[in-house]
Amino acid sequence: MASVKTTTLPGGIINRPGSTIDYKTGTWRVKRPVVNLDKCIGCLICWIYCPEPAIIKRDDGKIDFDYDYCKGCGICSLECPTKAIRIVEE
């Protein structure tokens, strides 16, 4: 197999640890999650599955969203065991 040498990195890759925080993926979101705090039990399963640093743990143990980083993928809503998160149009 022939190798390809390049001096530049293609876009869309993680080129150093912690770089996710530099990219505000919420800027191109068309849908967003909304949490019903009455249903949230603070299990943080949504936080485990979220692919972005977009879920914040509140002081009361429940969650909130950082919409600068939420891209509206809906994974949190699918994984929440109590169906506390719904996805709405922006």
Ligand code: SF4
């Ligand atoms: S997965 Fe659902 S119940 Fe668990 S912390 Fe997230 S919103 Fe709350």
Ligand code: SF4
């Ligand atoms: S919609 Fe996606 S990016 Fe936004 S909080 Fe849920 S899992 Fe994270």
